[in-house]
Amino acid sequence: MKPGWYLGGAALAGLCAYTLGAQAQGRMWDPAILRRGPAAGRPRIALTFDDGPHPLLTAATLDILRSAACPAAFFCIGERALRHPELVRRARDDGHLVGNHTLSHRHAWLLTPGATHHEIVGGATALRGVLDQPIAWLRPPWGAFNAATYVAARKAQQRIALWSVAAPDWAPGARAESILAAVLARAHPGAIIDLHDGGRDEAASAEMVAALPALVAGLRARGYDLVRMDQLGAGEGAAPF
Numbered sequence: 001m002k003p004g005w006y007l008g009g010a011a012l013a014g015l016c017a018y019t020l021g022a023q024a025q026g027r028m029w030d031p032a033i034l035r036r037g038p039a040a041g042r043p044r045i046a047l048t049f050d051d052g053p054h055p056l057l058t059a060a061t062l063d064i065l066r067s068a069a070c071p072a073a074f075f076c077i078g079e080r081a082l083r084h085p086e087l088v089r090r091a092r093d094d095g096h097l098v099g100n101h102t103l104s105h106r107h108a109w110l111l112t113p114g115a116t117h118h119e120i121v122g123g124a125t126a127l128r129g130v131l132d133q134p135i136a137w138l139r140p141p142w143g144a145f146n147a148a149t150y151v152a153a154r155k156a157q158q159r160i161a162l163w164s165v166a167a168p169d170w171a172p173g174a175r176a177e178s179i180l181a182a183v184l185a186r187a188h189p190g191a192i193i194d195l196h197d198g199g200r201d202e203a204a205s206a207e208m209v210a211a212l213p214a215l216v217a218g219l220r221a222r223g224y225d226l227v228r229m230d231q232l233g234a235g236e237g238a239a240p241f
């Protein structure tokens with residue numbers, strides 16, 4: 001084999017370790033990453049909302065949660081938080097958890113270590129500036145990891161949280177009825193449910209908002225307590241605190 005082939009092979013192996021290896025660690029076996037709460041005890045579920053704040057959809061989501069007295073978590077995009085800081089502060093003041101969804105929502109597989117650091121630490125810095133308090137949690141966009149994600153999260157002093165139920169509220173053509181049916185069908189004790197209050201497809205996020213009152217009521221009717229993600233208790237992954 002020519003030397004160039006060895007070099008090319010080594011580069012490809014390194015790239016695979018940087019992306020796919022890190023992805024497998026994050027999605028499958030890293031015990032430090034929160035994916036769900038405990039299944040035992042009184043059944044609890046945590047709602048989480050990604051991709052906001054959005055001036056209309058986040059405000060509507062907060063209105064619904066307030067009238068239902070339902071706590072949740074909002075994983076905000078730093079650049080959007082800087083554009084709508086009042087919504088981030090309102091989420092916090094309403095008793096919700098505010099987490100980091102990076103500075104501009106780029107896919108980790110496309111980021112160098114330096115850009116990964118910029119996205120994660122930059123998002124944390126933006127939110128800390130808006131709220132004047134530390135931000136304890138990170139949710140990587142699309143749940144995508146590279147090897148630098150772990151280092152940057154540690155540097156930002158953030159724990160990583162994923163989800164155990166993905167709502168189909170991000171895809172074009174999503175309808176409130178199908179979002180509601182899918183989440184109720186997949187709900188389980190200790191679930192962390194991933195919803196989108198400001199997804200790229202605004203119509204789909206609007207369908208989520210339309211489904212939200214029935215979603216909260218439906219989960220409660222099935223016996224679930226709706227709690228903040230950091231109050232689920234110890235589950236898969238280490239205890240939240």
Ligand SMILES: [Zn+2]
Nearest residue numbers: 050051141142
């Ligand atoms: Zn996202």
